[in-house]
Amino acid sequence: MEKLLNEQVAGQIQQAFADLTNPVQLLFFGSKENCDYCAETQQLLTELSALDSRLHLTIHDLKEDAALAAQYRVDKAPVIVVASKNGEQIIDLGVQFSGIPAGYEFSTLINDILLASKQTTGLGAATREFLQTLTKPLHLQVFVTPT
Numbered sequence: 001m002e003k004l005l006n007e008q009v010a011g012q013i014q015q016a017f018a019d020l021t022n023p024v025q026l027l028f029f030g031s032k033e034n035c036d037y038c039a040e041t042q043q044l045l046t047e048l049s050a051l052d053s054r055l056h057l058t059i060h061d062l063k064e065d066a067a068l069a070a071q072y073r074v075d076k077a078p079v080i081v082v083a084s085k086n087g088e089q090i091i092d093l094g095v096q097f098s099g100i101p102a103g104y105e106f107s108t109l110i111n112d113i114l115l116a117s118k119q120t121t122g123l124g125a126a127t128r129e130f131l132q133t134l135t136k137p138l139h140l141q142v143f144v145t146p147t
Contacts, residue, residue, distance in 0.1 A: 001043065003047060004040070004043055004044050004047055005044070005047045005048070005051075010047075010051055013048065013051050013110060014051050014052065016110055016114065017051060017052040017054070017055070017113075017114075019114055019117075020052060020054045020055070020113075020114065020117040021117045021118050021119070022054070022084060022085065022086065022117050022118070022119055023054045023055070023056060023084075023085035023086075023117070024054065024055050024056065024082065024083070024084060024085060024113050024116045024117050025056045025057075025058070025081075025082075025083040025084070025085045025090045026045055026048075026049060026055065026056065026057045026058070026080060026081070026082060026083075026113075027057075027058050027060060027068075027072060027080070027081040027083065027090075028041065028042055028045050028057065028058070028059050028060065028078065028079075028080055029060045029061070029062050029065070029069055029072075029074045029077050029078065029079045029080075030042055030059070030060070030061060030062065030077050030078050031061060031062045031063065031077035031078075032061060032063075035077045035078060037078055037099060037100040038077055038078045040100055041078040041080065041099075041100045041101075042059060042078070044100065044101070045057050045080065054117070055113065056085060062074065062076070062077045062079075072092060072096075073096075074096070076098060078098070078099060078100065079096055079097065079098050080096065080097040080101065080109070081095070081096050082095040082096070082097070082109070082112045082113060082116050083095075083116065084116045084117070084119045091119070093116055095112050095116065097109060
């Protein structure tokens with residue numbers, strides 16, 4: 001199969017990953033049935049994780065690994081969970097991508113990997129204080145369409 005990341009792009013990603021502080025865990029959830037872009041997303045993540053030893057990828061099937069999918073609140077495929085890693089402990093940051101991160105979404109995935117590695121959101125003190133005042137769970141989703 002032809003690579004999705006050419007040498008130039010791979011080199012740029014490796015330069016960006018030079019700033020990785022802590023290991024990052026990517027959990028890919030796919031499905032063997034009726035899953036558009038599952039194979040392509042898995043290939044993209046496999047190529048991406050091969051670019052830096054601090055990036056770890058695990059491959060999961062939505063049905064076969066239903067308990068793990070439920071733990072990370074994954075209910076569709078393909079989904080990428082971007083988590084931080086501390087030794088063997090995986091720290092769920094609540095960051096997920098549904099579908100293939102192509103086009104502009106790919107740079108967002110790279111940025112989220114960098115943020116997960118720093119184990120910080122980059123939010124300012126005022127925003128953090130405001131978030132501490134929330135009394136009910138907040139479910140925030142951002143939808144993006146290919147351009």
